[in-house]
Amino acid sequence: xxxxxxxxxxxxxxxxxxxxxxxxxxxxxxxxxxxxxxxxxxxxxxxxxxxxxxxxxxxxxxxxxxxxxxxxxxxxxxxxxxxxxxxxxxxxxxxxxxxxxxxxxxxxxxxxxxxxxxxxxxxxxxxxxxxxxxxxxxxxxxxxxxxxxxxxxxxxxxxxxxxxxxxxxxxxxxxxxxxxxxxxxxxxxxxxxxxxxxxxxxxx
Numbered sequence: 001x002x003x004x005x006x007x008x009x010x011x012x013x014x015x016x017x018x019x020x021x022x023x024x025x026x027x028x029x030x031x032x033x034x035x036x037x038x039x040x041x042x043x044x045x046x047x048x049x050x051x052x053x054x055x056x057x058x059x060x061x062x063x064x065x066x067x068x069x070x071x072x073x074x075x076x077x078x079x080x081x082x083x084x085x086x087x088x089x090x091x092x093x094x095x096x097x098x099x100x101x102x103x104x105x106x107x108x109x110x111x112x113x114x115x116x117x118x119x120x121x122x123x124x125x126x127x128x129x130x131x132x133x134x135x136x137x138x139x140x141x142x143x144x145x146x147x148x149x150x151x152x153x154x155x156x157x158x159x160x161x162x163x164x165x166x167x168x169x170x171x172x173x174x175x176x177x178x179x180x181x182x183x184x185x186x187x188x189x190x191x192x193x194x195x196x197x198x199x200x201x202x203x204x
């Protein structure tokens with residue numbers, strides 16, 4: 001009986017997902033065919049279906065992989081000695097993904113797919129909740145360390161931080177010539193000013 005090397009299997013799945021992401025970014029979910037994915041990945045249809053049962057499964061895997069990578073980022077950040085700096089770095093990394101070819105179009109395609117596929121919409125919701133949970137952990141640690149306004153409620157603030165990341169993606173979809181470094185600098189300034197401790201009233 002032939003044994004499967006888990007590492008090689010995972011690597012092949014990831015290669016297929018990466019190739020498919022380019023197809024979905026270029027043509028959208030509906031217009032992309034399994035033949036397109038096979039050509040991009042350099043595999044046969046039989047090989048594709050060995051790893052994924054359907055085109056939809058490949059599309060879903062893009063966001064499953066993305067969620068896993070984000071979870072790793074957040075887990076590492078939660079161990080940092082400076083939670084505020086770690087938070088700002090994570091936000092910069094996540095917002096900076098829009099510089100990668102096709103990322104903005106994939107995100108927009110995911111929104112369209114979520115509107116017509118309840119199961120996929122639940123995946124998107126879980127990913128968003130996990131992101132907010134991870135950001136809330138960092139914000140909570142920053143409050144405890146006295147690095148940000150103690151009046152900040154971590155979970156609520158995490159929602160606004162995630163919303164700012166979404167806003168960057170929305171801006172990029174409307175302006176392909178977006179100056180990403182400049183926008184990231186503005187985003188960092190907004191976060192620092194939003195989270196900075198509030199000084200006590202004069203004479204208080």
